[in-house]
Amino acid sequence: MTTTTATLPAGVTPRTRPEMAARAAADIPDGWYVNLGIGIPILISDHVPVEREVIFHSENGILGMGPAATGNAIDPWVVNAAKKHVELHPGGSFFNHSNSFGMIRGGHLDLCVMGALEVSEKGDLANWTTSANDAAPAVGGAMDLAVGAKRIWILMDHLTKDGVSKLVRTCSYPVTALGTVSRVYTNLAVLDVTERGFKVIEIVPGLSFDQLQALTDSPLHQSER
Template sequence: MQPLNRTEIAARVARDIPEGAYVNLGIGLPTKVADYLPHERDIFLQSENGLLGMGPAPAEEDVDWDLINAGKQPVTLLAGGAYFHHGDSFAMMRGGHIDICVLGAFQVSVKGDLANWHTGAPDAIPAVGGAMDLAIGAKQVFVMMDLLTKSGESKLVERCSYPLTGIGCVSRVYTDVAIFDVGPDGARVVEMVEGMTFARLQELTGVDLHAS
């Protein structure tokens, strides 16, 4: 079995973003999705600091530090792109105008609960940003994450043990070994990497999974 690397996960997420979608890419790994969106599709990337119409990351010689995303990374702006007030950006997020947001996570439950802003550890630095606004405001929430922690524990869980960002908000989870749909009916395996088996996936997660 060969797990997907982070670039490959980002490319896989990009394949599932449809024509005409308004999309917010969360800080960190999700920003990589911008580099793999199909050129033939019109997709509108929004950033919570007040950008709409972002393109892929700039070449080193084209970096403009006055043009950054919410994670303070330099970005490009496509023709027709716009800058606007931070407050208007959050109104867009909270008002149901984002079709898909892509976020990272510490944990996702089989019912679609999301924990991605704080581990609860005494020395951890909480960082909620706009995640709660996106979790409840976006029409669909995609999560990108490794299936297991560095210590081998599953991040797909029966019930989140970390503080929640949102309840029942996640619809699809993209990991390095499999893709899952989650929600009221539990977790369903959509796709697995070559060499992975359903039985092995069940063993790794320790939760009840449904086959496609």
Template sequence: MSYTKRSKDELAARVAQDIPEGATVNLGIGQPTLVANHIPASREVLLHSENGILGMGPAPAKGQEDYDLINAGKQPVTLLPGGAFFHHADSFAMMRGGHLDICVLGAFQVSATGDLANWHTGEPGAIPAVGGAMDLAVGAKQTWVMMDLLTKQGQSKLVQHCSYPLTGIGCVKRVYTDLATLACTPQGLVVMDMVDGLELAELSALIGLPLKAA
């Protein structure tokens, strides 16, 4: 059967759909920052940025950017009423102290049991950039990953065992991809949903691992 991948905005909307009322959430650099644009205005969610912001809103309208108010990826953001900014040491204390309900991160690889590799590919000349990823991965109550399922070479980023340096062990609970949403469990990967037209056997063949339906 034929299927269409989720666009980056559709994927961000899928992640936002699962964020509950009242959650405090860190959005990592890259694709996860798009999630801020898809949280319903009627739902109270406190968005955290590791450079020292709590209460971020969606991206500003074109021409309304304030480059003194940016997220950890140096993108201009907005601040909702009641929002605050503070020293990054206080921000890391929030991350390490278990005060975040969810963090949404990008990844190079995620293992079937939830190991995360998202800071270095090990390639010669690649610039290691772990940032606050380790603190977020183990400090948040839940770690979700948002990424394309396949590399540009067509290889699955969901693997049996990560070959890249690890960021955290067994920390990822869910993986949101352009083709499917999966849960990482001690027993392996469980499929929560797939794009229309994609079959479980086809997804399993793309990933190269056995999958269970939720």
């Protein structure tokens, strides 16, 4: 991958993390069973449209997880995989870790939304490192989710803090799963992973396709829509 750094053009406002989560939540169909990974994806449960029923799964043993719990709604025993307090929707349930991973490995989840360090143009996912200095140096349940869920969507910043593209030709970090990602939501764009590589579905206001390409390591293709 290239190590060339980039900066945003003047006047472009990237989506905030809640805005990224809300954008992804708007695309989740009614009735899907969805696992939310640690990081930006856990915010999705706060943004599902009220007219839509999405059943959220947490790998630590919850089905029917609700939004983040605040105030009197906090139950110290009800937390998601990120150890954040959450609510439980009516009809929600708890179960042990082995049953939770049975759901994952059995192909019962319609979607998993997770974060990533890199996504390649072939849909390869890298979301863990072996660095001793990294805060989360283990692959955890991501390897099961990446191959067990029917679809994988990624929520992540488009660039690293150093201005390096996280959409790459080939992953430089250890790969969690090959060819598993179908859609990527960044703070600058929404992209599908196709046989040709990344297809741009949407770009934030004020940013052109050419400007987005200049910020991206992998070649981009324009949507036919």
